[in-house]
Amino acid sequence: MDRDQLAEFLRTRRARLTPREAGLPAGERRRTPGLRRQEVAQLAGMSVDYYIRLEQGRGPHPSRQVLNALARALMLSQDERAHLFHLTGQALEQPGAAGRRRGDVPANILHLIHFLEEVPAFVLDAKYDFLAWNPLARAVMQGLDSAGPEQPNAIRWVFGAPDLADHLADEEKSRFARAAVADLRAASGRYPGDAGIRALVAEMLALSPEFAALWDRHEVEVRREQRKVIHHPLVGAIEATCQVLPVPDRDDLRLVIYTTEPGSPSHQALRELRRLIAAAGHAGWNVG
Structure with a gap:
């Protein structure tokens, strides 16, 4: 407790x-x-x-x-x-939760994101490490392969960005930052003994006053769905719904998929981005 x-x-x-x-x-x-x-x-x-x-x-x-x-x-x-x-150490009972543990991405989920060719798809763990992603996810988010020796992490990216002030001034991006911190707070309660989550929180509290201010609010909310507008340098704005789906029997992992309205300009933008990836010959599929 x-x-x-x-x-x-x-x-x-x-x-x-x-x-x-x-x-x-x-x-x-x-x-x-x-x-x-x-x-x-x-x-x-x-x-x-x-x-x-x-x-x-x-x-x-x-x-x-x-x-x-x-x-x-x-x-x-x-x-x-x-x-x-x-x-208080009294987790709510959830059917089928017994025996779950943190670990690698299941093979069936890796196969799934590989065959989701027309939508960006990736897997996050409880502390927002990117564990696996498909070509469109890499193209949309840019920089997944340039994280160096560290596992790419969405919290570090947001609060370590040089343009953080502009990022937080944007209503939609600020909402994502707030939701991510609230979700990380929830994860810290679900996994109180997770050294990785504790280390990430300590790191961000030391490095980012903006993260610290949000963390001190004690807001708690598990991420499930969110609207996003992605501004891509090659294909322009992509309006997408960010679907956050729990991985069955692995409650520490989430499959995230960006979907667009069929036939919309955003749908066409993703198709064009996929065409550019194929033309450049980038396989772009990765497991962290």
Whole structure:
């Protein structure tokens, strides 16, 4: 159980919730945003002293009943509720989850992305390392093969970019950065003993104030689908839906596919990019 992370998570979730959202009277003017500790305890049906000890990182190990009550009181999303359980070492039960472990990309997934010739497709692990990709993915994202000795990593790319300020000023790109950090926060709860995730977080906290600011929000959200606009120097803008699909029986891996509307200019742009790859003779398929 990570008492410090649990305490911080509870404080940040309490601070974002208004009395009106929680169904409480606003009352007199408040000095700080969010609910008071007494109000959270009241909504969760527990003593104020018990809740205060949890927020101070010195409380007892909460039961599943207490966690469910806190999740309701703080109006947590499904992803946030799962994160709350993970922080206390009480992962939610999931059918078929027994025996899963981190590891290499399954052969059937490698075959799948190889035969997905008309869409960019790649595999990410829980800490956003690129493990495998097809030719269109390499062409669309550019630079996958130039990461040097390190495994290419999406978090490092975003927050280590020299044009990060411009990147974050763009609403869509800023939304991706925020979602990626929230997803990494969720992964850190699912895999508390993962040295790779801990090392990446420590590295980014030391190197990127922008990452640190987002990390300190304690936002939690598992990535599933997102709209993206990719500006490619050869074929122009590509409007795509980023589909994030869990790999069966490997909950630490995600298959990511960029799809476009059939017959749209973006679809034609991807076809043109594929033609250029073939003309250049680049196989472009890689396993990290």
